[in-house]
Amino acid sequence: MQLKKLFTLLLLAGISVTGFAQTDKNSIDDKQEDSRKKVKTDKAPEDFKTTEVNFLLNYYEQDGDHSPVTGGQGTEELSNVAPSFVVHIPMDSLSSLDLNFGIDIYSSASTDNIDFFEAADNKSSASGMDARAHINASYSRKLAKSGNDYSFMAGFSQEYDVSSFNFGGSYTLNSKDQNRSLTIDGLFMNDTWNLLYPVEIRDNIAKKTITDDTRTTVKFGLSYSQVINKRLQALFSAEVVSQRGLLSTPFHRVFFDDANIGDSNAILRNLSHVERLDDSRIKIPVSMRFNYYLSDFIRVKTFYRFYTDSWGISAHTASLELPMMVSPSFIVSPFVRYHTQTAADDFYDFGQASASNTPEFYTSDYDLSDLNSVKIGVGLQYSPVMGVSNFKSPFRKNKTAQLKSIGLRTAYYDRSDGLNAWMVSLDFGFTF
């Protein structure tokens, strides 16, 4: 019922907003645009060679009581620090190279429970802390004749039990008036797992049900952006994602109805099973985004997504962000996001699945459960026209580098099953 109301509200807002007329500021706009054009044509070749570097420092922490590592019961406490660099290098006026690399350093009380049934002094705690390194590179080029763009990308990541690589590309058709664009993109991902079973199952061949150690993901996406009027633009996206291979996690436990909450560890260690999920999954998310320039002080950014997949999950996600120009160089953006989803067909709570009539697939991972979530937060962006500060470039002689902008984004996330999380990201934007 609430969803219907939300959807209707979004629908009405979208329709009403498209009818607005704008007449003010146009003469000023023209002058500004003319001067901008002049600036563009006056640019020397070296001006295209300004390298942009963003240093991002991210922190995330969560807590909850439904860890899939201990069968849908137990701590989900986790914290993660993730510094990363995003580097944009213009090769010339038409092409550029982008690099994104960093590490995730996380400590997780739940993955530490892979050895849950081991005596405390025998626990290896090898999985209590881990690091993941990742790097992605992409090359983009604008075709001078047609005005279209294409890009290629490839990436790699490595952590203790998973190594991944991916590659893909995209092609964008731009209309002559630059009011419409259509992007077709494709991505292939391959994850190879080191199959790490729960401690009590490692020597039990009958319960080691996973045979495949590889997951492949193929994504095809289509997105269409459209300028609707001088203040409103929209983006529509649709994806088809196909996943095959190892889609369950080897150290996620499931307890059937022969187990009870409160049973001793000696009993439970003989009743645990490894999560089993279908080895293929098709995901179809469809989304739309409308951005509206309400006034010189405030903009309205809306997002809605509908999602469905072959595992039985269907979901709705809506978000609203209101960037506010507190001053010409300072933007405050409060935002709110709501998500609701149905459970996967194979989701069972602790002790819910039948031991006598075992289902083909079963999981107690609450990420796949029936849930709602709310995220609320604020973004801050400080980007003065002359930059935050200037200093001598360490890479080029007689060139000044600049700390161009500082951004901060923080959010609190609350999920209906009791999991909550807090995250903060800092962004320092440099030009060299």
Place this chain on the structure above:
Amino acid sequence: MKNRRKLNLLLMGLFAIIAMNSCVSVAGYQKTYLNDEAMALQAKKLESYESNFQSYREGAAGANGGKSGGGCGCN
């Protein structure tokens, strides 16, 4: 359930058509509002980490410029 999914997709399509009908041709020199940094349709760099964790904590992901599969995210 399937009918409801079809209805959702149909409604989104309908919404898109209605919105597109309101389109007017906007010349380059009239795009001052649309070129505003806060009006960008792509997600900011600052949001990428957030979207990444959301994709792990929710069964649904994708169509928002973020990751939609691959990697571990085990916890």
